[in-house]
Amino acid sequence: MPIEMVGLDADDTLWHSEGHYRATQERYSALLEPWIGAAEVPAALLQTERRNLAHFGYGAKGFTLSMIETAIELSKGEVDGHRIHVIIEFGRELLNHPVELLDGVPEAVEALADDFRLALVTKGDLFHQESKIAASGLADAFERVEIVSEKDVPTYARLLGAAGVDPPRFCMVGNSLRSDIAPVLALGGAGVHVPYEVTWAMEHAEVDDTHPRLDRVGSIRDVPAAVAALAER
Amino acid sequence: MPIEMVGLDADDTLWHSEGHYRATQERYSALLEPWIGAAEVPAALLQTERRNLAHFGYGAKGFTLSMIETAIELSKGEVDGHRIHVIIEFGRELLNHPVELLDGVPEAVEALADDFRLALVTKGDLFHQESKIAASGLADAFERVEIVSEKDVPTYARLLGAAGVDPPRFCMVGNSLRSDIAPVLALGGAGVHVPYEVTWAMEHAEVDDTHPRLDRVGSIRDVPAAVAALAER
Structure with missing residues (x-):
């Protein structure tokens, strides 16, 4: 897809x-x-x-x-x-706190932007998230920046509706199985899980690791290839 | 206009x-x-x-x-x-705190929705504002709901760009001269000021009361007529 x-x-x-x-x-x-x-x-x-x-x-x-x-x-x-x-x-x-990008982020975002429309989807304090996005230097790569109060199925459905994207043609990349991966898989989309070194206790979740539209990679550097592979499946 | x-x-x-x-x-x-x-x-x-x-x-x-x-x-x-x-x-x-609508709000919003595309534009805590909008029962009247971190000229310009609205064809209604009226007038839009019984000290501002695209009314009930009159000028 x-x-x-x-x-x-x-x-x-x-x-x-x-x-x-x-x-x-x-x-x-x-x-x-x-x-x-x-x-x-x-x-x-x-x-x-x-x-x-x-x-x-x-x-x-x-x-x-x-x-x-x-x-x-x-x-x-x-x-x-x-x-x-x-x-x-x-x-x-x-x-x-100054924004510290993870290793390889600018290159990965640039590579993804060459091939796909990009949306940044984050939750938290509106004001704080806007400040971090501005400080990251990455804002221009994103067609949409969505700061939301919860990352669940209705939120992603609304967001994809506003962007005019059919859910199966959406792939979400993130460190949280609960917030980034599970709701998007539930909508028929794809997901690339990039675990972070530590996970907040509230973000723990169980997701079927054998889901055909889910991949897991060790670094953001591996995300462009993982998305490309999911697009071929 | x-x-x-x-x-x-x-x-x-x-x-x-x-x-x-x-x-x-x-x-x-x-x-x-x-x-x-x-x-x-x-x-x-x-x-x-x-x-x-x-x-x-x-x-x-x-x-x-x-x-x-x-x-x-x-x-x-x-x-x-x-x-x-x-x-x-x-x-x-x-x-x-339960949401308490001001007198005449449902009727005024309904009347405005009959004649115009409506946007709700508010600042504050994302989570809190979303809760209040949901509890108000008014969400369906609005084509767009924008919760923003600051209501200034760049914010309104971005918002109108996203909605595809030429700034002179936009009219903002609100109680704050600083946040609701001044930046929209600066963009060439129109404004209807509806003072509230008390104003937060940080929202005080000086605005030229004789501006041709500004009107002031005593109640939200008078807003539909005021917008119609501004549209005729």
């Missing part, structure tokens, strides 16, 4: 993101040492994030609010104003 | 918003009474919001982070975990 449009995820597919969240979480855990062992913090934070997802959505601002709330809970209200201020600073640093 | 597309702002044009922020700010000011008089809080909070705008953008999550930061500053770090938790709860309440 020929491929007309390729969608690319952004965080942890084009540039580093989860690594910054992990590093922030380590500093955050150390900050709560007077009240709780660092090893216990991530699970408590994840629980708060899950609870808050329906209120805050994805992104660094909601993450920061969840860090503050978890600190209050874990310290039984004893956490002091100075530490809360440090947590807000963590959030600001996450929002202002 | 005929009008082809009408853009409508959402917060404080279609539904109440700033009133909720004001009410929250009053409760927030009362919470800081041990350290500072309630009358001094709004100016300090506004200063934090201005400083944080480049990091957080618009919306209730950034507002909540600014409230927390201001509380720490004004209390010289003494604000306790319980009060911080109450502030986070203020933020969650803002995000979950």
Whole structure:
């Protein structure tokens, strides 16, 4: 089936993101040492994030609010104003972190742009994602930039409708099986999974690895060839 | 000049918003009474919001982070975990507040939809704005829904380009001279200003009231007639 449009995820597919969240979480855990062992913090934070997802959505601002709330809970209200201020600073640093492209990204995006219409599809804070896209220097390669609140089947269906692309002729490239691959396969499209070094706990998912329209590669450098092969199948 | 597309702002044009922020700010000011008089809080909070705008953008999550930061500053770090938790709860309440349409909105939107292509143009948290649009029951009237990080000349130019609308044939309706009216007039479009009962300090602006393509009405009910009159000029 020929491929007309390729969608690319952004965080942890084009540039580093989860690594910054992990590093922030380590500093955050150390900050709560007077009240709780660092090893216990991530699970408590994840629980708060899950609870808050329906209120805050994805992104660094909601993450920061969840860090503050978890600190209050874990310290039984004893956490002091100075530490809360440090947590807000963590959030600001996450929002202002320079964009670091993954190795091989500019070449891979350029190669894909030669053969396909390109869409960037990402979720998170609108303002933060726009800043990162602008800083990446990649915006011009993309016909469409879609910042969405959730990456599920209705979102991809709406996006492909607006672009005038038949779902089977769409291939999504990303590091998250749950957000990038599963909904697109469900619509009859194709997917190339490029795992990142770490995966956020909320992005874990089970996807049938033997799906005929799914490929997995070790690096973004291998994506153009993988898409071309999927287009031949 | 005929009008082809009408853009409508959402917060404080279609539904109440700033009133909720004001009410929250009053409760927030009362919470800081041990350290500072309630009358001094709004100016300090506004200063934090201005400083944080480049990091957080618009919306209730950034507002909540600014409230927390201001509380720490004004209390010289003494604000306790319980009060911080109450502030986070203020933020969650803002995000979950039921959508209350302004009087006459459904009728006005319906009348406009009979004669023009409609676009909803709003800024703020992507996730929050999407929730409000869904809850408003108005989404089907709009050909385009644009949630943007800033409402300035480049944003409107991009939006009109994507919709294939010549700027002089666009009329924007909203409560903010700075965000809804001035940039559209600058592009050669038309504007109908519908002041809301309160205006956020950051939205104040000076606009030439005698501009030939600007009208001001007292209620959304008067908007269809105002747009029709602008189209005749």
